[in-house]
Amino acid sequence: MTEKLGTLPVARSIAALRRCVTAWRRAGEVVALVPTMGALHAGHLALIAHAAQRADRVVASIFVNPTQFGPNEDFNRYPRDEAGDAAKLAGARCDLLYAPDAAEIYAPDFSTTVSVGAVAEPLDGEFRPGHFAGVATVVTKLLLQAHPDIACFGEKDWQQLQVIRRLARDLDIEVAIEGVPIVREEDGLALSSRNVYLTPEERRIAPVLHRTLADVAARVAAGADPDAAAKAGGEAVLKAGFTKLDYLAVRDAESLQPWVARVRPGRVLVATWLGRTRLIDNEPVAPRNS
């Protein structure tokens, strides 16, 4: 019931996916899932490599989930290249591509929503209404479809990673959620499928983002006021040529609430625009006395 794309086995249905995963688990093999929206880059391949280190079998899923895009967002123009993605996965240590149609994921009268409360409310929760409910619902479904032992997500989507950790814990899904560090270009720009949208001029400006985050994180770690440092960072980003700032904030790394208990890890998070392209990034802030 699995077809092949090049040399890579592909499951198009939940039933085909489960047949593969069930056989592996019955054989005592540890299975990892790497959920993606395709348009794979070296950041995704780092997820596959991490998964392959931790598991005997690696399933990558590609599903551009319509419910996590807002009405004015880039669902229609989001880059899609299934054959290219399959070739990249075949060259990595991926055992199965799960690439379902939207009809396999959402019945016509689908109506259930998983929502995650406070951790999903600020930051991207504020600027992308409904986004995290879409993410939480589809990730719950993918985890329950595949039943992996491990699921790997990139730290670039830091708030998303916290949302997913929370839903897995709160709904008692038997899976270890693992975050994998951001992969960057040599100039510091975080890899993103959306980087292809950037014009050459925008691409030249883009590395300012990570330099600014690193600067804010260093200042705060050295004792600067988090809100003042974030404000200065936001101004620096706009001065460098970014056209709009959604937020640049220092938050508790796990709860995404204001970073009050500074013995806990902090995180600087940013969402900003270069023309039509929205870029996000984040950087750790070490807790005090750690």
Place this chain on the structure above:
Amino acid sequence: MTEKLGTLPVARSIAALRRCVTAWRRAGEVVALVPTMGALHAGHLALIAHAAQRADRVVASIFVNPTQFGPNEDFNRYPRDEAGDAAKLAGARCDLLYAPDAAEIYAPDFSTTVSVGAVAEPLDGEFRPGHFAGVATVVTKLLLQAHPDIACFGEKDWQQLQVIRRLARDLDIEVAIEGVPIVREEDGLALSSRNVYLTPEERRIAPVLHRTLADVAARVAAGADPDAAAKAGGEAVLKAGFTKLDYLAVRDAESLQPWVARVRPGRVLVATWLGRTRLIDNEPVAPRNS
């Protein structure tokens, strides 16, 4: 890790539950879960008997879930009798009681909600705000904690049964949801843990409820207008001495929306009060030309 209540093994933790169920499933046994809030009566024992017919192993859970009670509802006075319940289960074909503490189910910062959309909105969804989100969330958790092959629910909570069917389908939970017919007293009163609240005078009036539902169902099946028949039924209930009517309605049996497509099964549903006690009941209406 399981203790015993009388002769019945009891799991107090998710880990203890999973150890039992995993061992059974590894041995190729089919496992059924019967979620309850305790205060067991013959209706619950019919669920156990149904489960035992369909499965090799039967787990009953007892958890009085605080999140499905409204602030002015009967959470505190809801009847609790764990030792009596355990004796009843030991006398039925139950293999394990899962009776977790609230702390095992809800972490202090628990914040995830499963909500089910249109099927949960009318009727009890309107009169018990938040009730079905509480039910959907805890049932999702119980299903993912126990991983049963089958889960059995009483048809007395008809709308709840449709909510649970929907969440299991929409979230791709690998379980067969089975509804079990209502068990009634000889005079027609549906068994309910809340019947113990009734005074002798209220108990005398209570059987009018099912007689009225049966009458409405018969009239509608014979061609009467559903809304007119429901209205007459509601008036009859109040005239008989019920003190308040939340709703008496004829609905599509699956969607709980108005029963427009009368080739589909219909259902008459009622929620009404006798003093401080809220009673619900329901009755099928056969579709046309079936």
